[in-house]
Amino acid sequence: MHIEIQRKSETSLSKQIFQSIVDHIRSGLLPQGSQLPSVRELSKELEVSFVTVVKAYKELEKENLVTSIQGKGTFVNIEESDIRKTEKDEPAFDWQLSLQDYVPRAQFSRFHHVPGEIQLSSSMIDPGLLPNRYLEQEIHKMLSENPRILSQYSEIQGDYKLRVAMSQYLKQFEVSTTPDNLLITNGSQQGLDLVARTFIGPGDVVVMESPTYPGAIDIFRGRGATILTVPIDKEGMKVDILQNLCDKYKPKIIYTIPTFHNPTGTVMSHKRRRQLLEIAKSIQCIIVEDDPWCEIYFDKKPPTPIKSMDYYGHVIYLKGLSKTLAPSCRIGILSASGSIFNRLLAAKSNADLGSPLLTQKSLLPFVTSKKMIEHMKKLRTALKVRRDLVLDLLSHYAPEGISWILPIGGLNIWLSLPTWVDTNQLLIEAKKNNITFLPGSACYPVVQENHHMRLSFSYMNEQQLQQGIRTLCNILNSEIPSKKNNNNTPYF
Amino acid sequence: MHIEIQRKSETSLSKQIFQSIVDHIRSGLLPQGSQLPSVRELSKELEVSFVTVVKAYKELEKENLVTSIQGKGTFVNIEESDIRKTEKDEPAFDWQLSLQDYVPRAQFSRFHHVPGEIQLSSSMIDPGLLPNRYLEQEIHKMLSENPRILSQYSEIQGDYKLRVAMSQYLKQFEVSTTPDNLLITNGSQQGLDLVARTFIGPGDVVVMESPTYPGAIDIFRGRGATILTVPIDKEGMKVDILQNLCDKYKPKIIYTIPTFHNPTGTVMSHKRRRQLLEIAKSIQCIIVEDDPWCEIYFDKKPPTPIKSMDYYGHVIYLKGLSKTLAPSCRIGILSASGSIFNRLLAAKSNADLGSPLLTQKSLLPFVTSKKMIEHMKKLRTALKVRRDLVLDLLSHYAPEGISWILPIGGLNIWLSLPTWVDTNQLLIEAKKNNITFLPGSACYPVVQENHHMRLSFSYMNEQQLQQGIRTLCNILNSEIPSKKNNNNTPYF
Numbered sequence: 001m002h003i004e005i006q007r008k009s010e011t012s013l014s015k016q017i018f019q020s021i022v023d024h025i026r027s028g029l030l031p032q033g034s035q036l037p038s039v040r041e042l043s044k045e046l047e048v049s050f051v052t053v054v055k056a057y058k059e060l061e062k063e064n065l066v067t068s069i070q071g072k073g074t075f076v077n078i079e080e081s082d083i084r085k086t087e088k089d090e091p092a093f094d095w096q097l098s099l100q101d102y103v104p105r106a107q108f109s110r111f112h113h114v115p116g117e118i119q120l121s122s123s124m125i126d127p128g129l130l131p132n133r134y135l136e137q138e139i140h141k142m143l144s145e146n147p148r149i150l151s152q153y154s155e156i157q158g159d160y161k162l163r164v165a166m167s168q169y170l171k172q173f174e175v176s177t178t179p180d181n182l183l184i185t186n187g188s189q190q191g192l193d194l195v196a197r198t199f200i201g202p203g204d205v206v207v208m209e210s211p212t213y214p215g216a217i218d219i220f221r222g223r224g225a226t227i228l229t230v231p232i233d234k235e236g237m238k239v240d241i242l243q244n245l246c247d248k249y250k251p252k253i254i255y256t257i258p259t260f261h262n263p264t265g266t267v268m269s270h271k272r273r274r275q276l277l278e279i280a281k282s283i284q285c286i287i288v289e290d291d292p293w294c295e296i297y298f299d300k301k302p303p304t305p306i307k308s309m310d311y312y313g314h315v316i317y318l319k320g321l322s323k324t325l326a327p328s329c330r331i332g333i334l335s336a337s338g339s340i341f342n343r344l345l346a347a348k349s350n351a352d353l354g355s356p357l358l359t360q361k362s363l364l365p366f367v368t369s370k371k372m373i374e375h376m377k378k379l380r381t382a383l384k385v386r387r388d389l390v391l392d393l394l395s396h397y398a399p400e401g402i403s404w405i406l407p408i409g410g411l412n413i414w415l416s417l418p419t420w421v422d423t424n425q426l427l428i429e430a431k432k433n434n435i436t437f438l439p440g441s442a443c444y445p446v447v448q449e450n451h452h453m454r455l456s457f458s459y460m461n462e463q464q465l466q467q468g469i470r471t472l473c474n475i476l477n478s479e480i481p482s483k484k485n486n487n488n489t490p491y492f
Numbered sequence: 493m494h495i496e497i498q499r500k501s502e503t504s505l506s507k508q509i510f511q512s513i514v515d516h517i518r519s520g521l522l523p524q525g526s527q528l529p530s531v532r533e534l535s536k537e538l539e540v541s542f543v544t545v546v547k548a549y550k551e552l553e554k555e556n557l558v559t560s561i562q563g564k565g566t567f568v569n570i571e572e573s574d575i576r577k578t579e580k581d582e583p584a585f586d587w588q589l590s591l592q593d594y595v596p597r598a599q600f601s602r603f604h605h606v607p608g609e610i611q612l613s614s615s616m617i618d619p620g621l622l623p624n625r626y627l628e629q630e631i632h633k634m635l636s637e638n639p640r641i642l643s644q645y646s647e648i649q650g651d652y653k654l655r656v657a658m659s660q661y662l663k664q665f666e667v668s669t670t671p672d673n674l675l676i677t678n679g680s681q682q683g684l685d686l687v688a689r690t691f692i693g694p695g696d697v698v699v700m701e702s703p704t705y706p707g708a709i710d711i712f713r714g715r716g717a718t719i720l721t722v723p724i725d726k727e728g729m730k731v732d733i734l735q736n737l738c739d740k741y742k743p744k745i746i747y748t749i750p751t752f753h754n755p756t757g758t759v760m761s762h763k764r765r766r767q768l769l770e771i772a773k774s775i776q777c778i779i780v781e782d783d784p785w786c787e788i789y790f791d792k793k794p795p796t797p798i799k800s801m802d803y804y805g806h807v808i809y810l811k812g813l814s815k816t817l818a819p820s821c822r823i824g825i826l827s828a829s830g831s832i833f834n835r836l837l838a839a840k841s842n843a844d845l846g847s848p849l850l851t852q853k854s855l856l857p858f859v860t861s862k863k864m865i866e867h868m869k870k871l872r873t874a875l876k877v878r879r880d881l882v883l884d885l886l887s888h889y890a891p892e893g894i895s896w897i898l899p900i901g902g903l904n905i906w907l908s909l910p911t912w913v914d915t916n917q918l919l920i921e922a923k924k925n926n927i928t929f930l931p932g933s934a935c936y937p938v939v940q941e942n943h944h945m946r947l948s949f950s951y952m953n954e955q956q957l958q959q960g961i962r963t964l965c966n967i968l969n970s971e972i973p974s975k976k977n978n979n980n981t982p983y984f
Contacts, residue, residue: 027838028834028838029834029835029838090805090829090830092803092804092805092830093804093805093829093830093831093832095776095804095805096805096830096831096832097831098776099691099744099776099778099831099832100691100693101690101691101835102689102690102691102692102693103689103690103835103838103839103842106838106839106841106842108841108842108845109648109838109841109842109845112645112648112841112845124645125643127640127643127644130642130643132639132640132641132642132643133639135639135642136635136636136639136642139631139632139635140631140632140635140636143628143631143632144628144632147624147625147627147628148619148624149624149820150622150624150627150628150818150819150820150821151617151619151622151624151818151819151820152619152819152820153604153616153814153819153820153822154820156601156604185844186678186844186847186848187844187845189842189843189844189845190843190844193842193843193844197594197595197689197714198593198594198595199591199592199593199594200594201592201594215842215845218841218842219842222689222839222842252591284587284590284591286591311584312584312585312587313582313584313585313587313588322645326642326643326850327642327643327644327645327849328641328642328643328644328645328646328848328849328850328853329642329848329850330645330844330845330846330847330848337582337585338582338584338585338588339585339588339589339591340585340588340591342520342521343521343593343595346519346520346521346595346598346601347595347598347714349598349600349601349604349710350595350598350600350601350681350685350707350710350711350714351681351682351685351843352677352678352679352681352682352685352822353600353601353604353679353681353707353822354822355678355822356678356820356821356822356848356851357819357820358818358820358821358850358851358854359848359850359851361820362850
């Protein structure tokens with residue numbers, strides 16, 4: 001376990017230690033029964049006072065994540081290692097425990113693509129809504145005409161024809177880019193990872209919305225970033241708070257999901273987008289604009305991406321096609337300019353020498369046809385029906401004290417429960433009923449809030465949503481009153 | 493440009509600065525005409541003396557990589573940005589130049605998959621030798637039976653059935669692993685990158701063979717590793733020298749390509765493999781065993797991998813299927829044990845949430861059939877013919893003073909020219925004749941030697957090899973004598 005302390009962070013040292021250990025546990029990197037280092041050892045290693053470590057360990061105990069046994073030590077007492085059971089019983093591998101690593105957090109993978117009957121945790125789209133049969137026929141045509149595609153590498157930057165097609169596709173969002181400024185990635189996740197490994201090192205400042213996409217937190221934490229957070233309201237990231245942060249610290253990257261924000265579903269107003277870009281220009285920093293599903297609007301079209309106003313190369317724009325078209329192909333697109341682009345391309349070459357050609361060529365016929373536009377239209381219609389259904393069910397069956405943000409696009413609904421409810425605990429109950437959701441705590445980069453949850457309405461069909469939301473509401477109804485007496489105090 | 497200085501390295505500071513700038517230039521990260529920081533600026537930034545920087549800059553001038561203009565500064569004067577022309581003429585993006593990055597080197601991509609008539613630079617296999625038509629039919633069968641595969645994510649660890657098949661496949665090399673201990677990666681390149689990002693941070697010590705695979709150098713340099721090198725002889729890495737290094741420094745990783753070493757083609761003896769593992773056990777470090785083509789032997793089978801003797805989880809074993817089966821699918825396999833495996837899996841989830849399912853499912857039928865073994869047999873036969881042809885041509889047409897190591901497997905021949913020849917310069921001539929090869933300088937992690945080249949005999953057919961090697965020998969014959977008078981002094 002490698003704990004990195006950010007001395008210039010606004011977060012206290014004990015909170016940082018607490019958070020780091022929570023992240024290790026929730027990422028499955030410290031399995032049940034693992035012994036934490038002694039207070040003496042850790043305070044020496046991190047060059048912090050005894051009191052600081054003791055305070056962090058006390059908080060861990062309070063959250064029931066660890067147990068201290070007098071004279072023996074402090075042990076992880078929660079089974080969170082959903083990623084994979086560690087072979088911790090194999091004594092032959094004990095020497096490995098002293099190997100320091102640089103992976104402080106990998107929480108998102110716990111909730112990504114979890115098998116389960118009623119899967120509300122992962123923002124995936126119902127396979128029944130995706131153009132599998134059409135893609136299959138196009139793949140067959142392409143490969144039977146030219147099987148040698150299988151023996152070719154892609155350009156590192158990505159297949160040229162796919163880049164041409166995607167630069168055309170992006171025009172509808174007023175994002176003007178050339179094929180030369182596009183990089184094909186293994187989903188947006190890799191795009192984001194490339195940005196972090198290229199521009200962020202220990203102590204560099206990254207600003208994120210809070211809450212935000214957990215996979216992004218994992219990535220920036222893995223680079224040792226000092227993360228500062230900005231809350232959001234119904235117009236998106238609060239730029240006045242951002243301005244104050246930027247005056248005080250000089251962030252290198254501002255990460256935002258302005259359109260149908262993940263997890264809350266909010267949309268940043270056009271005015272705020274413009275302000276955000278002005279701030280980035282004034283402090284010469286990078287905006288990473290993550291845009292996984294701007295096509296999925298239920299009402300009117302959202303404002304055009306920040307990238308559409310970017311004339312000085314401040315915005316790195318990420319668009320995934322994994323979710324909305326073919327998860328099996330894992331294709332994402334990154335658009336950037338100038339030497340920023342050039343350096344990201346170098347990072348991509350080091351990371352994997354380019355994405356597979358097969359997956360890129362597989363999507364090409366669809367992306368270049370009118371079917372792409374029609375498909376997105378179909379998704380809007382179908383997902384609006386599901387959203388409406390879930391809202392309707394929640395209105396009828398959810399207990400009092402639960403609120404949500406009406407999503408006007410995207411794949412998710414963000415629910416807020418009474419502050420004393422811990423959705424990590426609720427998830428254990430839900431899983432017993434074969435239901436999964438994303439607990440809100442995973443979405444907070446620094447100070448966690450435990451009383452939210454994200455429900456994805458895009459993967460399950462209407463019948464499954466009926467059953468799932470009703471069962472979930474039953475759990476909420478039975479769990480919430482029973483917990484009222486515990487009256488947990490808020491975090492820290 | 494971010495230069496990282498390793499104060500505990502055995503390499504002098506001026507050499508480190510020299511090397512870092514060479515790497516930036518040769519990676520296309522400092523395009524022609526770029527101005528280097530002034531001696532004053534750089535000495536201040538790196539906290540080294542004026543003299544140190546001056547010495548490094550003088551060496552750069554001597555190598556004709558930069559030009560100093562009195563009163564103006566020092567400028568890059570070599571066009572090496574083959575990756576991509578930087579849009580350096582776009583003044584709108586000038587602000588980006590002050591953004592520090594963490595990509596010190598990405599040389600390998602310049603030589604990977606370079607289009608060219610006679611392509612001797614990249615260890616790829618002639619598409620005519622790969623089972624494209626068979627794979628195409630299997631892909632068609634799989635997708636027409638189950639098009640929903642296209643809408644599914646892979647497990648992050650990789651498709652379970654492919655892991656079962658690969659653990660079976662590895663048994664022929666006496667590598668005993670379970671599907672649980674295998675991770676599917678985007679080629680071996682990503683496997684290696686995952687290892688580096690998980691276990692290596694600034695100043696951690698990595699031992700590599702010298703020369704070695706350039707892509708590995710790019711990766712470890714990108715993590716700020718202190719790289720120590722061990723020379724090789726005809727039995728592979730010289731373990732006596734390794735032992736001395738390990739006594740003095742404590743490396744965290746020893747990276748080796750024991751079988752048909754890249755670029756030299758040598759094979760580490762069984763005895764040395766055993767000794768290497770003993771050393772790793774005694775200092776509790778990781779061995780990364782990169783094994784891209786042990787199937788391609790021309791004489792007798794090579795010794796079994798070091799991984800076959802690994803009972804304590806010291807070896808991370810990497811096996812690529814990209815080259816030998818289907819480059820378009822970019823599939824590699826990583827085998828490791830214990831918490832090392834668990835942490836690599838967490839890194840994979842952060843990097844890209846898992847490899848595409850389509851590419852994994854595409855290879856499954858082939859890998860599980862007997863065709864896989866037959867295919868490797870065919871490759872051995874076909875590539876042996878090409879190797880013999882190239883050796884024959886070299887014997888007949890190469891000028892005196894050129895020697896090579898007889899490759900008894902793999903895809904490459906390593907040529908050594910007289911020490912005063914710079915193969916980077918030769919490459920410029922060769923390209924004019926539509927021939928590419930890998931200049932040896934890319935293969936040295938620390939102190940470069942410029943008088944070697946790697947020729948890959950696997951991608952071109954016999955007719956192309958005939959033409960290419962003869963033309964190359966003509967160039968060698970005409971270039972080498974003409975350079976004799978320059979009498980360049982050796983490096984440093």
